[in-house]
Structures are given as C-alpha cells and as structure tokens.
Amino acid sequence: MANKQEFWGQKTYCLITGASKGIGRNFAIEFSRKFASNSLIVLLARSEEGLLETKNLISKANPKVKIVIHPIDLGKPDPELFLKVIQSSLENTGVKPTDFELSIIVHNVGSVGDVSEGTFKMSNVTKWQDYFTLNVFSVACLNSQFLKVFPEGSCKRRTVINVTSLAAVKPLKSMGYYCSGKAARQMFFKVLAEENPTLDVLNYSPGPVDTDMVAEVVSNTEDAEIKEMFVNLKESKNILTVDQTTKRIIDLLESGKYENGQRVDYYDE
Amino acid sequence: MANKQEFWGQKTYCLITGASKGIGRNFAIEFSRKFASNSLIVLLARSEEGLLETKNLISKANPKVKIVIHPIDLGKPDPELFLKVIQSSLENTGVKPTDFELSIIVHNVGSVGDVSEGTFKMSNVTKWQDYFTLNVFSVACLNSQFLKVFPEGSCKRRTVINVTSLAAVKPLKSMGYYCSGKAARQMFFKVLAEENPTLDVLNYSPGPVDTDMVAEVVSNTEDAEIKEMFVNLKESKNILTVDQTTKRIIDLLESGKYENGQRVDYYDE
Numbered sequence: 001m002a003n004k005q006e007f008w009g010q011k012t013y014c015l016i017t018g019a020s021k022g023i024g025r026n027f028a029i030e031f032s033r034k035f036a037s038n039s040l041i042v043l044l045a046r047s048e049e050g051l052l053e054t055k056n057l058i059s060k061a062n063p064k065v066k067i068v069i070h071p072i073d074l075g076k077p078d079p080e081l082f083l084k085v086i087q088s089s090l091e092n093t094g095v096k097p098t099d100f101e102l103s104i105i106v107h108n109v110g111s112v113g114d115v116s117e118g119t120f121k122m123s124n125v126t127k128w129q130d131y132f133t134l135n136v137f138s139v140a141c142l143n144s145q146f147l148k149v150f151p152e153g154s155c156k157r158r159t160v161i162n163v164t165s166l167a168a169v170k171p172l173k174s175m176g177y178y179c180s181g182k183a184a185r186q187m188f189f190k191v192l193a194e195e196n197p198t199l200d201v202l203n204y205s206p207g208p209v210d211t212d213m214v215a216e217v218v219s220n221t222e223d224a225e226i227k228e229m230f231v232n233l234k235e236s237k238n239i240l241t242v243d244q245t246t247k248r249i250i251d252l253l254e255s256g257k258y259e260n261g262q263r264v265d266y267y268d269e
Numbered sequence: 270m271a272n273k274q275e276f277w278g279q280k281t282y283c284l285i286t287g288a289s290k291g292i293g294r295n296f297a298i299e300f301s302r303k304f305a306s307n308s309l310i311v312l313l314a315r316s317e318e319g320l321l322e323t324k325n326l327i328s329k330a331n332p333k334v335k336i337v338i339h340p341i342d343l344g345k346p347d348p349e350l351f352l353k354v355i356q357s358s359l360e361n362t363g364v365k366p367t368d369f370e371l372s373i374i375v376h377n378v379g380s381v382g383d384v385s386e387g388t389f390k391m392s393n394v395t396k397w398q399d400y401f402t403l404n405v406f407s408v409a410c411l412n413s414q415f416l417k418v419f420p421e422g423s424c425k426r427r428t429v430i431n432v433t434s435l436a437a438v439k440p441l442k443s444m445g446y447y448c449s450g451k452a453a454r455q456m457f458f459k460v461l462a463e464e465n466p467t468l469d470v471l472n473y474s475p476g477p478v479d480t481d482m483v484a485e486v487v488s489n490t491e492d493a494e495i496k497e498m499f500v501n502l503k504e505s506k507n508i509l510t511v512d513q514t515t516k517r518i519i520d521l522l523e524s525g526k527y528e529n530g531q532r533v534d535y536y537d538e
Contacts, residue, residue: 079392119461123348123413128406129398136449137397144392171459171530179460180405184453190440191448192388195492223464261440 007253008034010101012041013155015086015146017074017139018109019043020050022211023163026242027106029057030250037064040100042089045109046073066093074109075130077138082145090149097154105146107139107185108163112213113177115221122176135181140188152198159200159253162189164263166205174223186263193261202258206245207266208233240266276522277303279370281310282424284355284415286343286408287378288312289319291480292432295511296375298326299519306333309369311358313341314378335362343378344399346407351414359418366423374415376408376454377432381482382446384490391445404450409457421467428469428522431458433532435474443492455532462530471527475514476535477502509535 012035018024024045032041041058043051051069058067068089072081090096097103113131122128143160150158167175168182186203193201208214208230218230233239248266258264281304287293293314301310310327312320320338327336337358341350359365366372382400391397412429419427436444437451455472462470477483477499487499502508517535527533 077394079394082392118464119409119457120413120416120465122457123351123410125346125348125402125406125410128409129402132401132405132453133394133398136401136453137394140388140397140445141392141394144389147389168456171456171463173460173464176409176457176460180453180457183456184401184405184449187437187440187452188388188391188445188449191442191445194440195387195442196389 007102007256008250009036010156011036011099012039012102012104013097013100013150014039014104014106015042015044015089016106016108017044017142019054020045020047022213023206023209023242023245024106024108025050025054025057026246027108027249028054029061030246031104032058032065033061034250035062035065038066040066040068040089040093040095042068042070042086044070044072044074044085046071068093074138074142075134077133077141079141079145082142083148086145086149097150100155102157102159103150103155104159104161105143106161106163107143109139110135110163110213112175112216113181115174115178115217115226118174118222119176128177131177132181132184136185136188139185143192157200158198159202160189160192161249162186162201162203164203164205166208166265168205168263173226174221175217175226190261197260199260201261202253203261203263204249204252205263205265206249207240208238209242209245210234210239211242214239276371276525277519278305279425280305280368281308281371281373282359282366282369282419283308283373283375284311284313284358285375285377286313286411288323289314289316291482292475292478292511292514293375293377294319294323294326295515296377296518297323298330299515300373301327301334302330303519304331304334307335309335309337309358309362309364311337311339311355313339313343313354315340315342337362343407343411344403346402346410348410348414351411352417355414355418366419369424371426371428372419372424373428373430374412375430375432376412378408379404379432379482381444381485382450384443384447384486384495387443387491388445397446400446401450401453405454405457408454412461426469427467428471429458429461430518431455431470431472433472433474435477435534437474437532442495443490444486444495459530466529468529470530471522472530472532473518473521474532474534475518476509477507478511478514479503479508480511483508
C-alpha cells in the first residue's frame with residue numbers, strides 16, 4: 001500500500017462505533033492524539049453518558065480535533081438514518097469529505113450473545129436475528145453508507161477497520177453466537193477488500209482484552225472450561241489492557257504491514 | 270472415533286435438507302443404497318415435485334429403505350414445526366429413535382444470495398436477515414430439534430453433516446452473502462463439535478459441483494472475474510459432477526478420517 005508511512009498526522013475523518021467504553025473509547029482517544037488539527041472524530045454508541053466521557057477525554061488528549069457524538073442503537077439499523085448521521089457530522093462542522101486526507105471507519109461495536117446455552121439449544125430464530133442484526137448486518141449497512149459519503153477519490157486513503165476476534169477462527173464452547181457472528185463479519189470484510197483494491201481493509205483481532213465482555217462471559221457462560229480460561233487469564237495477568245492492544249493497532253497502521261483484508265491478531269508477529 | 274469402519278450398512282435414520290435436486294438429491298440416493306433394511310430417510314425441501322422424484326429414485330436404488338418426504342420452506346424456520354416434522358417421520362413409520370444404530374442429519378439446504386451487488390452496497394437489512402435465516406438460523410434451529418429427538422444415547426452414533434464451501438474460507442467477489450453465511454454456518458458446527466464430543470460433526474466442502482447454483486452465479490454475478498472463473502470451470506470440464514462429490518463423502522464417512530468438527534474439502538488429501 002502506498003503512503004503507509006504517512007498514516008498518522010493527516011487530516012482525518014474517523015468514525016468509531018461502540019465508542020462509549022472499552023476498546024472503542026481507547027481507540028478514539030489514542031487515534032485522536034495522532035490526528036492533524038481540524039480532524040473530525042465521530043463517536044457512535046447507545047450511551048450518551050459514555051460518549052460524553054469519551055469526548056471529554058479526547059478533548060484533553062488533542063484539543064485541536066473536532067468531536068461529534070451521536071447516541072444511537074446500532075441494533076436497529078436504518079440505512080437512511082446512518083447516511084444522515086454521517087452526512088450531518090460533516091455538515092454541522094462545516095466540512096466536506098474531500099477536505100480530509102484520510103477517512104477511517106472502525107467497526108468496533110459488538111456483543112457476546114447468550115453464552116448460557118449450548119449450540120444444540122440455539123433454536124430461537126429471533127434471538128439469532130437480533131444478534132446478527134447488531135453484530136453483522138448493521139455493520140455492513142453502516143459500512144455501505146460510509147463508503148457512499150466517502151467514495152473512491154474522495155480522499156487520499158480510505159481505511160476500514162473491523163474489530164474481529166480469536167472467536168472468528170477458533171470455536172469456543174458456549175460462544176456459538178459470538179463465534180459464528182465474528183466469522184461472518186470477518187469474512188464480509190475480506191470480500192469487501194477483495195472487491196475494492198483501492199480501499200484499505202484491516203481485520204484486527206485485539207487479543208484477550210480486559211473489558212466488560214470478558215466479565216460477562218465469566219459470569220454467564222454455561223461452560224466450566226471457558227469460564228476457567230478467562231478467570232485464569234485475568235489472575236495470571238496475561239490478559240491485555242486496552243492500552244496494549246491500542247498501541248499494537250496504532251503501530252500496525254503506521255507500519256502498514258498487512259495485506260488488504262488481512263486478519264492480524266495482537267499476538268501475530 | 271470408534272466404529273468408523275462400520276458407518277455404512279447400519280440401520281439408519283437420515284434427514285436431508287435441500288433434497289429435491291442437486292447434491293442433496295444425490296446424497297439421499299447414494300446414502301440410501303448403503304443403508305440396512307428398514308432404515309428411514311426423511312427428505313425436506315420446498316418442491317414437492319422434486320422430493321417425489323428423489324423418492325422414486327431412492328426406491329429404485331434401495332427398495333428396503335422407508336422414505337418420508339415433507340415439503341417445507343426452511344426460510345421460515347419454526348422450532349415447533351421442525352420438531353413435529355422429525356417426530357412425525359418416526360411416528361408415521363412406527364419407529365422410535367432408539368430403533369436406529371445411526372442417525373444422520375445432512376444440512377445441505379442453501380442459497381447463493383444476491384450476487385449482483387458488491388459488499389459496499391449491502392445495506393438492506395431485511396435482505397441480510399432473509400439470507401441468514403434460511404442459510405444459518407434455520408439450520409441451527411433444525412439441528413437443535415434433531416438433537417432433541419436424538420439425544421445422547423439414543424443411538425450408537427449421531428452424525429451431523431454440514432455442507433460447507435470454499436466460500437467459507439475464501440472471499441469471493443460479488444458473493445458477500447454466500448461467503449459470510451457459509452463462514453458463520455461452518456463456525457457454528459465447529460462450536461457444536463467442540464461442545465459435544467459424543468457427536469460426530471463433519472463440515473464437508475463438496476468442491477465446485479455443476480449445480481443450479483453455479484448457473485445462477487454465472488448469470489447474475491456483477492463480477493467479470495468470478496463469472497469467467499465459473500465459465501472456465503465448466504468449459505474445461507474441471508467442474509465436478511454430483512456423483513464425484515457424493516462418492517468422496519461416502520468414502521470419507523467410511524474411512525472416518527476426520528477430526529470432530531473438521532472441515533474437509535473434496536480436494537483435501
């Protein structure tokens with residue numbers, strides 16, 4: 001990929017989902033620190049309170065970045081609303097897509113799904129639909145609207161980041177929704193990359209990070225082994241911090257050492 | 270896995286979806302040929318006409334096998350209806366789950382999805398939901414009802430076969446629904462295998478077989494390369510026949526040379 005050495009420091013439009021806490025919040029803060037003045041960061045999540053806190057933290061990290069927050073339930077995807085959210089983030093700050101050198105979308109939103117039932121009990125179709133609507137279909141929908149606003153040629157580089165997981169490639173007991181959802185979502189972004197060689201697509205697997213999701217799995221999993229695995233991870237201090245995984249992706253984007261659409265895990269060399 | 274050498278020739282209960290044509294029909298006919306007398310094969314698909322034709326062909330291949338057909342739209346999954354379909358297939362032929370040595374479910378049903386739009390246009394959530402409901406959620410739902418009727422200990426061996434695809438592991442342009450759906454479905458069955466060591470789960474990828482699906486892709490794909498790939502496959506005669514891929518899976522099941530949940534492709538050694 002050309003110009004990878006220049007990834008950071010550009011005038012950037014960056015949209016991040018699930019930005020009210022955890023990995024999404026930390027990416028938002030640390031990415032912003034690297035952006036040129038008058039970059040624009042757009043934060044989506046359900047919790048307005050969480051978004052406001054992320055916004056405060058960004059303001060301290062880089063006061064020269066413009067910040068737009070938009071509380072929204074991504075589990076109820078609406079293509080027209082998504083388009084409006086993106087367009088209004090530009091209009092309300094008086095900018096155009098072509099004003100930016102780099103545009104980034106970070107698909108970080110995600111839920112772990114019900115881990116209290118085994119796959120052999122997963123017969124509730126509405127539950128499946130709800131899970132995939134938030135974790136896959138909404139992501140694809142938002143992505144398509146983002147690319148409508150930032151079509152080929154709108155800025156020097158367009159980067160699409162999907163937050164994937166070990167679960168996309170490794171079956172984990174009691175995590176049927178999460179594993180199949182992550183597998184589908186990662187594959188979707190690989191097809192996107194295959195179809196669009198001028199896009200820069202990265203499937204980033206953040207490793208086992210100490211977030212609310214891990215706590216949720218520990219509390220609710222029906223599988224003793226999975227529970228023990230996460231408990232041990234936490235106790236052994238081998239679990240990663242959000243800072244560690246954020247540093248890893250920042251370095252990765254700077255180095256540009258990945259193929260278009262590639263899955264890169266925190267632990268990959 | 271114990272007793273793999275005895276796979277064929279047992280008294281078998283076998284349910285196959287998408288059995289009205291193509292790979293599903295051929296699996297049904299050739300599997301039946303291998304079953305012991307008084308085995309029961311249950312054929313599901315939308316087309317009653319297609320199912321009747323499959324039934325006729327099975328009768329000729331092995332007159333000693335009982336055949337139940339049930340026209341059904343698997344795109345509208347209903348756990349209670351699925352349970353009733355399986356239970357009534359037993360009741361109406363006067364048998365119980367424990368009468369069988371082997372029970373098999375073959376998840377063959379599948380659609381290719383809309384190949385006329387690229388992933389960057391895939392913003393219609395209803396279209397996503399419909400695609401995944403048929404290709405993933407309905408499959409999981411039917412599988413769970415099958416395992417309810419055939420719980421652990423109900424017969425000597427329980428085999429779950431998922432018809433997967435190259436598309437589950439390789440992104441193919443214009444095939445965003447198909448690739449992400451196959452990836453999700455294959456992962457679901459890997460989690461099932463992980464959770465249930467007493468089940469025998471096989472993700473079988475039939476290779477490029479000359480079916481209606483290939484014709485559909487050739488007619489409708491928006492991608493010239495993908496079209497050419499399939500056209501060349503057909504013209505070069507490198508495309509497989511349903512007989513070839515059926516022979517491959519029959520041999521594979523007989524040899525038992527796969528790990529539980531493993532993906533095996535036609536071309537794998």
